[in-house]
Amino acid sequence: DIQMTQSPSSLSASVGDRVTITCRASQSISSYLNWYQQKPGKAPKLLIYAASSLQSGVPSRFSGGGSGTDFTLTISSLQPDDFATYYCQLISDTPTFGGGTKVEIK
Amino acid sequence: QVHLQESGPGLVKPSQTLSLTCTVSRGSISRGSYSWGWIRQPAGEGLEWIGRIYTSGSTDYNPSLKSRVTISIDTSKNQFSLKLSSVTAADTAVYYCARGVTGLLDGMDVWGQGTTVTVSS
Numbered sequence: 678d679i680q681m682t683q684s685p686s687s688l689s690a691s692v693g694d695r696v697t698i699t700c701r702a703s704q705s706i707s708s709y710l711n712w713y714q715q716k717p718g719k720a721p722k723l724l725i726y727a728a729s730s731l732q733s734g735v736p737s738r739f740s741g742g743g744s745g746t747d748f749t750l751t752i753s754s755l756q757p758d759d760f761a762t763y764y765c766q767l768i769s770d771t772p773t774f775g776g777g778t779k780v781e782i783k
Numbered sequence: 784q785v786h787l788q789e790s791g792p793g794l795v796k797p798s799q800t801l802s803l804t805c806t807v808s809r810g811s812i813s814r815g816s817y818s819w820g821w822i823r824q825p826a827g828e829g830l831e832w833i834g835r836i837y838t839s840g841s842t843d844y845n846p847s848l849k850s851r852v853t854i855s856i857d858t859s860k861n862q863f864s865l866k867l868s869s870v871t872a873a874d875t876a877v878y879y880c881a882r883g884v885t886g887l888l889d890g891m892d893v894w895g896q897g898t899t900v901t902v903s904s
Contacts, residue, residue, distance in 0.1 A: 711890045720879055720894035726887040768888045770843050774830040
């Protein structure tokens with residue numbers, strides 16, 4: 678089974694900061710990776726699909742990169758609405774989520 | 784915009800079967816290139832993918848749950864359902880249904896609000 682490891686598990690940042698979250702696959706997955714944002718008590722929201730494609734309606738400050746085993750989700754300038762938990766997800770016959778990264782206010 | 788809504792018992796006894804239904808509204812469950820899936824989240828923990836079904840009826844399941852899970856679809860009612868047998872306290876979680884879009888690499892673009900299921904006697 679392919680394992681997905683996210684890092685860090687949590688981070689503290691200020692409004693306006695550039696934030697990068699990493700997701701590493703235990704073997705190459707090409708670009709078969711999506712990213713989600715989840716706020717407390719809410720369902721996840723799709724941000725990025727196919728590693729780097731921005732889902733419709735998602736602000737352009739979000740971007741995804743990488744291929745193979747190493748992937749990143751970057752928020753170019755953190756906004757108050759962005760404090761949330763972020764999950765990567767392997768796309769396969771049995772999709773697997775990473776452990777999540779909680780972005781907190783510094 | 785299509786809307787998903789989970790329904791089912793909020794309390795299930797250990798060893799019994801958890802049954803949930805997801806009703807799709809403002810759109811047809813059988814039109815388009817979609818999968819229909821279930822995801823769960825224990826309190827304070829991460830997301831766990833349970834499985835999905837296509838309108839063809841084909842299914843994929845999480846190997847760790849496969850022996851206990853059945854997902855079915857009823858296109859006449861615009862619903863799909865989850866059954867999880869032999870539940871234990873470890874199955875206590877918020878259960879979400881979601882739509883996967885083939886064109887988004889099966890990215891799940893529409894989610895239900897989630898329903899809390901507690902396994903307890």
